[in-house]
Amino acid sequence: MILAITGGKGGVGKTTVALNLAHALDAVAVDADLGMADLPERRGPDLHDVLAGRAEPIEAVDETGAVDLLPCGRSLAGARAADPTGLVDAVREIERSYEDIVIDCPAGMSADAGLPLYAADRCLLVASSEAFALPDAVRTRALARVLDAGIERVVLNRVGASPPDERVRDALGVPVETIPDADVVARARRSGQPVGALAPDSTVAERFRRLASIVVSDGR
Template sequence: MLAIAGGKGGSGKTTTTLGLARAFDGRTLVVDADGDMPNLHALAAVDRRPTLAAVDGERRPERVAQGHPEDPDVSVLPAPVGRPDDTADTEGGDADLQRLLRRLRSFDEESGHRTLVDCPAGAGPDAVAPLRVVDRVLVVSPLCAAALRDAAKTAAMARTLGTPVVGAVLTRTRLRPPGVGDLLDCPVVGSVPEVRPPVLERDAVRTAYGRLATTLGEET
């Protein structure tokens, strides 16, 4: 289970989550863990419900997740909402989120498929919760000083929790300045160029995520 994390909203986490999922070979589940600002479902063009909370009890994720309309190997679980719905008694809360992600992790081990978690930004309890559960973290940041400083805090937070940081991805740039790896204390494993929307339909972006998927696959 790989977390896609970053210190600021708008850094490209959700785009990276979905772009990387579509670039990997084999079945991949993408999960939105950001209950305050959920947008993975919108980018993936799937319904807002059922959510991650629907895997509670005995329901398996493959029976709940929605298929990506353009990629049959990618399934999507939107973030839990802040009130009950018809798929769970309660939703929301950091402890609940950790419990749900742990259930997904156990299903991962059974099925062998890959799961990517689109994490909340910042350093609050909601951002910490996924980092306690996942196996690895990929940090995402645009190439600007403020965002990189926040990304460095996210990487440090993951290490404090004992979760390895596999690398960093720089968004909206083709550059990989050597000092960035030193700042984040991890290798820069990819960069994604700035393009006009729809971002994930551009060849340059697909190529960048394809290279990133190859790099991460080699490290698995």
């Protein structure tokens, strides 16, 4: 399974959802944001190296952390040397060895965002519960449908006590799951760890495990 995590705009917590869901699914997390990498850095070759022909995809998967990770480089030179068109083949090669992949897509509607969606079998859309984020989410849903990676569910991230589940479901036409706002998420992000590794008994960790279970069930 190749699962893309996308978002209509930046700042909605898409990377946090991707890392935590990869941990809950025991999947490889792939940082496919070639120009603005956000998943934790690791030593060794990265996606820039893979797409520039300097490393094999399997060689660049780092297994030293709580989540197996194909990180992306952060240098401008690395981004310029990378050929984005090789992303689909690289991800599919990793899938053959690891089976489950979670791709952290670039935010928005750029061409770079379309490539991971094209590679994916399935897709989750991360959105903010604020009304201003919904138009961007609707546009990303349309792009995913064009690329045959239709949005299966929306993940409303950092929600409060009364999330607008029904309004978002009506606007986007797909089921909605919620991840609560909590200090433990910020602590986990600062440490470069998924919440499930830092605070496995927390409500947020339980929500990500539930979301992983739903993803598995949807795929059957």
